[in-house]
Amino acid sequence: MTKEILRIEKLNKFYDKRQVLFNIDFSIKQGEVLALLGPSGSGKSTLIRCLNGLEHFSSGNLFFAGKKLVPTEKNWQRLRQKIGMVFQSYDLFPNLNVLDNILLGPTKVQKKNHDQAKQEAISLLQRIGLTDYTAAYPRQLSGGQKQRIAIVRALALHPELMLFDEVTASLDPEMVRGVLEIIKELSEKDNMTMIIVTHEMNFAEQIADRVLFLDDGHVLEETDGKQFFVNAQTKRAREFLESMKF
Amino acid sequence: MDLTVIQAAIPKFVAGFKLTLWMSFTGILGSLIVGLLCSLVQYFKVPVISKVFTGYVELARNTPLLIQLFFLYYAFPVIGWKMSAETCGFVGLTFLGGSYMAEAFSGGFAGIAPNQIDAGKAIGMNQFQLARYVVFPQGLSLSVPALAANVIFLIKETSIFSVIAIPELTNTALDLIGIYYRSNEYLLMLVIAYAIILIPLSIILTILERRVRYGSFGN
Numbered sequence: 001m002t003k004e005i006l007r008i009e010k011l012n013k014f015y016d017k018r019q020v021l022f023n024i025d026f027s028i029k030q031g032e033v034l035a036l037l038g039p040s041g042s043g044k045s046t047l048i049r050c051l052n053g054l055e056h057f058s059s060g061n062l063f064f065a066g067k068k069l070v071p072t073e074k075n076w077q078r079l080r081q082k083i084g085m086v087f088q089s090y091d092l093f094p095n096l097n098v099l100d101n102i103l104l105g106p107t108k109v110q111k112k113n114h115d116q117a118k119q120e121a122i123s124l125l126q127r128i129g130l131t132d133y134t135a136a137y138p139r140q141l142s143g144g145q146k147q148r149i150a151i152v153r154a155l156a157l158h159p160e161l162m163l164f165d166e167v168t169a170s171l172d173p174e175m176v177r178g179v180l181e182i183i184k185e186l187s188e189k190d191n192m193t194m195i196i197v198t199h200e201m202n203f204a205e206q207i208a209d210r211v212l213f214l215d216d217g218h219v220l221e222e223t224d225g226k227q228f229f230v231n232a233q234t235k236r237a238r239e240f241l242e243s244m245k246f
Numbered sequence: 247m248d249l250t251v252i253q254a255a256i257p258k259f260v261a262g263f264k265l266t267l268w269m270s271f272t273g274i275l276g277s278l279i280v281g282l283l284c285s286l287v288q289y290f291k292v293p294v295i296s297k298v299f300t301g302y303v304e305l306a307r308n309t310p311l312l313i314q315l316f317f318l319y320y321a322f323p324v325i326g327w328k329m330s331a332e333t334c335g336f337v338g339l340t341f342l343g344g345s346y347m348a349e350a351f352s353g354g355f356a357g358i359a360p361n362q363i364d365a366g367k368a369i370g371m372n373q374f375q376l377a378r379y380v381v382f383p384q385g386l387s388l389s390v391p392a393l394a395a396n397v398i399f400l401i402k403e404t405s406i407f408s409v410i411a412i413p414e415l416t417n418t419a420l421d422l423i424g425i426y427y428r429s430n431e432y433l434l435m436l437v438i439a440y441a442i443i444l445i446p447l448s449i450i451l452t453i454l455e456r457r458v459r460y461g462s463f464g465n
Contacts, residue, residue, distance in 0.1 A: 052368060054367060054368065077370050077371070080370040081370035085368040087361060087364065091364065091365035093380065095383050095384055095387070157370065
């Protein structure tokens, strides 16, 4: 039996009095790819941000590798080293060059040996074909390059789970492919466990083992990846898929 | 206008000039340390202390330096705290400047994109690491224009030290006028002396601001 990485039970989230997530339950196993799909404002991004504590959920439980998280700031800090996250707006540190962006986590947070971390960073950069850019600053890079670096920055911590929050949404169309290919390779070659929020339906169809479809903060359905795109269970999901076609 | 009067007063003005520079330097250094500490505590909303610091900033910014100095120099000895005039000047300027510097740093920190904080948290940084590697370096370059304005402001404020008899530039000039009644010469020397400090400094700070603005930034 494959190991369960993350499980969420009865997660609720309020902004003041307004409830934005309702009784969310799901779990993800080692090596699985879970896609969070749904219309804008359905709570996908809020949910994925709750999974590493960037948003605090109001009630519910989170289990990581079978252990229940006591949601103190200290525990979140420890857990975030095992959960990599990549954002829509890349958010590299603009005052640091590429190499230092990648090394900040391993050397300053995880206190790894600098030379060893550097070796690793360079081999990660090799994988994404950006070894020539170690000394470049984020402002000198294209959106696609920045996003690939951001993925490497997260991978440098050796996470057990990766969260991708609309990582291609602000990229030029021709940049999207390179980023998606890296994510796909991570799943296929490294067997990385991933939760992905995306509007790229073709990509989700190719990569997702399972789909969680959200609408208005509720999980409307949880369906096998291949199944969802050909035969979604709910009318709302079918309408959503239809609206994404052009 | 009598050049011999000016010539004779030069040594006294040089002494006052040096003291103004020294008092400015120490007071500004103190202000930067207090301001930075204050703004970091406020930025991370450290319980209790951040409230105390907010109270301090409001008090210091909303009372005149003149009155603060009177307090230090005349009122504190009543409760048994006697300080030399120079120490009062240093404490007073740091007290006032610290609050202005705190506001300048806070303004810079507030300008950091919230996403940057998320990015730092996402790689597992604790509060201290966030301050050290994200908030401080990025906020600092955003605060430079306001910090530079405060440096100029605080140097000019040292002229108020004359009321507690610190022999800096203004006190020196007023003293000389009181003795010799040559206000034209001494006031001219006073203006020139401040200009010698402030104009070059102002130019240097403008260059620094531009450096930082066009430096390593842009996401």
